[in-house]
Amino acid sequence: MGKSIKFRLTIMSFLQFFVWGAWLTTIFTYGTKGKHWSYQEVGAIFSTLALSSILMPSLTGIIADKWIRAERLYGLLHLAYGGILFFVPFVDNPDQLFYVIFAAMICYMPTISLANSISYRVLTSNEFNVLKTFPPIRVWGTVGFIVAMWVTNLTGSNITANQFVFAGIGAILLGIYSFTLPACTPENLHSEKKGLINLLGLDAFKLFANYKMALFFLFSMLLGAALQLSNMYGESYLFSFPKGSVIGDYSGVILSISQISETLFILTIPFFLKRFGIKQVMMMAMMAWVIRYGFFALGDTSAGWILIILSNIVYGMAFDFFNISGSMFIETNTDHSIRSSAQGLFMMMTNGFGAYFGTIASSWVIDKHFILPDGQTNWSGAWSVFATYSLVVAVLFAVLFKHKHNPTELSEISH
Known part of the structure; x- marks a missing residue:
């Protein structure tokens, strides 16, 4: 059974x-x-x-x-x-x-x-x-x-x-x-007096009154703007390689290395969180995004295919480390009564607002500045801009977000 x-x-x-x-x-x-x-x-x-x-x-x-x-x-x-x-x-x-x-x-x-x-x-x-x-x-x-x-x-x-x-x-x-x-029978919520604000998870917005939490959610949105760039443009970029080449002919297969990497890096997260702490793991994720897009920007060089493979490998760290360490930060730094709402707010800021602004802004940037006269896309320039943006966010996060590593911080949720 x-x-x-x-x-x-x-x-x-x-x-x-x-x-x-x-x-x-x-x-x-x-x-x-x-x-x-x-x-x-x-x-x-x-x-x-x-x-x-x-x-x-x-x-x-x-x-x-x-x-x-x-x-x-x-x-x-x-x-x-x-x-x-x-x-x-x-x-x-x-x-x-x-x-x-x-x-x-x-x-x-x-x-x-x-x-x-x-x-x-x-x-x-x-x-x-x-x-x-x-x-x-x-x-x-x-x-x-x-x-x-x-x-x-x-x-x-x-x-x-x-x-x-x-x-x-x-x-x-x-x-x-x-x-x-x-x-999966519905749970009986009628015994609990919850207003619409609470039911929608919007009660967690009171966390914005706390400077540290407000800063975390702000950076979640800023990095969220970069999270979907790979999904949006990665395959189109690889598809633009000459036909007859492995990358050009098998762009989707090559890009799937990113997802394979994701399944492997997720297994390393407990070690990195325990050894380095939440902030440092989030910093690793942000720098991994810089490397991810930086290697894509160099994809048309003589060693381009190697850098593209490495870019897809580093994706696992970039994606998993921020999403899971960010979730752990919420879990260990909010009251238990609003943790579910706070987790929802974290997803709303990254996959909602951040992804929306990132999608609109990045597509505008490519159309206005990186479409060549022959109709082709200057992917090297576009990925360089995305890498620079990720680097600026990472540096600002390192300077402004204060969070000391406490080895016992994750003990409550590790059991």
């Missing part, structure tokens, strides 16, 4: 990120190369991920807690997400595609947290050790993302709408499959 439960949740985790990875890293290639739209036009479409991340996960969380079983809501959202994606091949206007993808993201983004919630509930009700059992299940989500990238790349679908069809089919299958999962 135990193996069956874990296997069923593993399938859910795999499909959860397969239906996103099929198009997330290739939508810019599809828009700019397949449809010949501008970076600003595709950037606006991509920004719907951030817009839908601001409140939708909280709203659907309330619904799952009060009115409908979580696995059923999860299934309905995926059915809607898959159905909407089937409209993409019939859309030839970027303004129209903005609304199609926005509708799809409104359905998809809440399912990320719902998938975690379902896994936690099912594992807990079956008396599993969640801290020990969940990570091996979740890592299959990254595997699903990688497989989707490979499918899209190896079928030549990175410049066609087939990538959205693959995602749509997977989402429909996942939606149907969700109804076979163990029941």
